[in-house]
Amino acid sequence: MTEILIYNARIRTMDPACPMAGAVLLRDGLVVALGDAAELTARAGARRIDAGGRLVLPGFQDAHIHLLNGGTDLVETAQLYDCTTLGEIQTAMANHAAAQSGPMVWGAGWQSGFFGDHNLTRAVLDGVVPDRPCLIYDGNFHNACLNSAALAMIGVGADTPDPLNGHIVRDARGVATGMLHEEAINWATARLPQTGxxxxxxxxxxxxxxxxxxxxxxxxxxxxxxxxxxxxxxxxxxxxxxxxxxxxxxxxxxxxxxxxxxxxxxxxxxxxxxxxxxxxxxxxxxxxxxxxxxxxxxxxxxxxxxxxxxxxxxxxxxxxxxxxxxxxxxxxxxxxxxxxxxxxxxxxxxxxxxxxxxxxxxxxxxxxxxxxxxxxxxxxxxxxxxxxxxxxxxxxxxxxxxxxxxxxxxxxxxxxxxxxxxxxxxxxxxxxxxxxxxxxxxxxxxxxxxxxxxxxxxxxxxxxxxxxxxxxxxxxxxxxxxxxCWRGHYTGALKPGYSADLIVLDRDIFSVHPYAIAETRVLMTLFKGREVYRAPYFSN
Known part of the structure; x- marks a missing residue:
């Protein structure tokens, strides 16, 4: 049996029956009890975590996040989110291509406010990635630009029809520029080297x-x-x-x-x-x-x-x-x-x-x-x-x-x-x-x-x-x-019997100036009572 006692806390439980508490007892991955610090700190044998008077909330849940795709991008994809010129895209892609030797060169994050059908073409990529297929997504992942090697690999020609709900952008001569919209991207990536x-x-x-x-x-x-x-x-x-x-x-x-x-x-x-x-x-x-x-x-x-x-x-x-x-x-x-x-x-x-x-x-x-x-x-x-x-x-x-x-x-x-x-x-x-x-x-x-x-x-x-x-x-x-997420009967609040998923924050977002909310940092994250993140400067 593993017990953890978090005390000296401002716990917002999100449970209307007990909206605030000063301490919470966790056992074997579940919330066991909430109450005031004096009541729960009397318990012996539990690992004790002093929250330092800080705000504690249930763990957050992101109900629309491309977790695996985004994480894979962190591992194998050039990050183009801050690029504002074609030259910056070329520099980022050249550096990325030089640093990795896989069969496919990926990039993601170019912004539609700066780039699009009018200026982002296969020629931009060919100049820096001429020898391997290359694809770079926009920041919304609804548009992508391919180099000539990628277009050749998937067989895009003058008579290639648009896939259902997708579009192959072409110039005035009918030649594919390299830009794809919507389902044309999925059609293309299915024909390109796959991530392992x-x-x-x-x-x-x-x-x-x-x-x-x-x-x-x-x-x-x-x-x-x-x-x-x-x-x-x-x-x-x-x-x-x-x-x-x-x-x-x-x-x-x-x-x-x-x-x-x-x-x-x-x-x-x-x-x-x-x-x-x-x-x-x-x-x-x-x-x-x-x-x-x-x-x-x-x-x-x-x-x-x-x-x-x-x-x-x-x-x-x-x-x-x-x-x-x-x-x-x-x-x-x-x-x-x-x-x-x-x-x-x-x-x-x-x-x-x-x-x-x-x-x-x-x-x-x-x-x-x-x-x-x-x-x-x-x-x-x-x-x-x-x-x-x-x-x-x-x-x-x-x-x-x-x-x-x-x-x-x-x-x-x-x-x-x-x-x-x-x-x-x-x-x-x-x-x-x-x-x-x-x-x-x-x-x-x-x-x-x-x-x-x-x-x-x-x-x-x-x-x-x-x-x-x-x-x-x-x-x-x-x-x-x-x-x-269809898990509201055992997560999303801190109440007895619920999963011990909680976070300790460096400030009370309910009382700071609204502009300061964005600067909030998580000091500790528990998932099923297990520590899955701790800030280096949170020494408790």
């Missing part, structure tokens, strides 16, 4: 370590393919997971109801434990505004205009959602444009009409633009708004033309988190790492202020009426996120 499982295992360890450092003890990985299931389940078998993983398995428009259900039934049956379970299906109903693939109810408002179609027809959405819902799978949907969100809600309505209500907490991720008439439908249908608040600010560094596309008439509907919450929408908040930082405190600070973290620079608040409170944001990362 040992690198992926290293990536998972790197991703988990970074998550634990920031207080994360549970996740939803919302894009599960066969290799994700293999790597996560292997880590589970080795008792190497330092957080819990739920997964949403990718469904594409090429699927039928039958192929989808056969695959998901098999994956759920094989992976159904508390620490790793595959319980959900992932749909991309549209792409993103940056490459003009977001599906809007009205055309884009900028000079170019136009619009993008849904990636699934409504009839297919309704049929697939209804079939999944009937067999009690959770549904996790990427929606950027208001037409995509509207179509997803229609699909959930069709499923409920056919199958009745149950506490699925089906999720719509991102909710970048939502039509006001759809705000109350989240609550009415029990659909969770899965939100990424870090995007809800004006960036002082990266140019952003997406607001021109959204237009003045619907600008206030952009990341309208306060409106969704006030309309009763269930919600959680998270990162979408590696698209953005996974640091919850930078994300909470942005949710509260609708301004970027001060270390990034100063910008005018982005529709400040849509701000969240600190309490709402912490709920979004704890009890609400645990519910989103």
């Amino acid at each position: 499982d040992e690198v992926r295992r290293q990536g998972l360890r790197a991703g988990m370590a970074l998550a634990n450092k920031h207080g994360i003890t549970g996740v939803i990985d919302p894009w599960i393919l066969d290799h994700h299931a293999r790597i996560y389940s292997g880590a589970l078998e080795r008792d190497a997971l330092t957080l819990r993983v739920a997964g949403a398995c990718l469904v594409t428009a090429a699927d039928t109801v039958e192929t989808m259900m056969t695959r998901l039934r098999s994956l759920r049956a094989a992976h159904g434990g508390q620490d790793f379970h595959l319980n959900a299906a992932k749909f991309f109903l549209d792409g993103g505004l940056e490459n003009r693939t977001a599906a809007m109810l009205a055309p884009y408002a900028d000079t170019a205009g136009g619009n993008a179609p849904l990636m699934f027809p409504q009839e297919q959405i309704d049929a697939m959602f209804t079939a999944l819902d009937a067999e009690r799978f959770q549904i996790h949907v990427h929606c950027i444009g208001d037409a995509a969100t509207h179509a997803a809600l229609n699909g959930f309505a069709a499923a409920r009409a056919a199958n009745g209500a149950w506490p699925s907490l089906h999720q719509i991720a991102h909710c970048q633009v939502v039509d006001p008439t759809d705000f109350p439908r989240f609550a009415a249908l029990g659909v969770m708004a899965n939100l990424q608040p870090l995007w809800a600010c004006n960036d002082p560094i990266i140019p952003d033309e997406t607001m021109l596309m959204i237009g003045a008439d619907r600008a206030a509907q952009t990341y309208a988190f306060r409106s969704l919450i006030d309309a009763g929408a269930p919600y959680c908040i998270n990162s979408d790492w590696a698209v953005t930082t996974l640091n919850p405190f930078e994300i909470i600070g942005t949710a509260v202020m609708r301004e970027p973290p001060r270390a990034r620079g100063v910008a005018e608040p982005f529709f400040p009426d849509e701000r969240m409170t600190v309490a709402e944001a912490v709920l979004g990362y704890t009890t609400h996120a645990a519910a989103a």
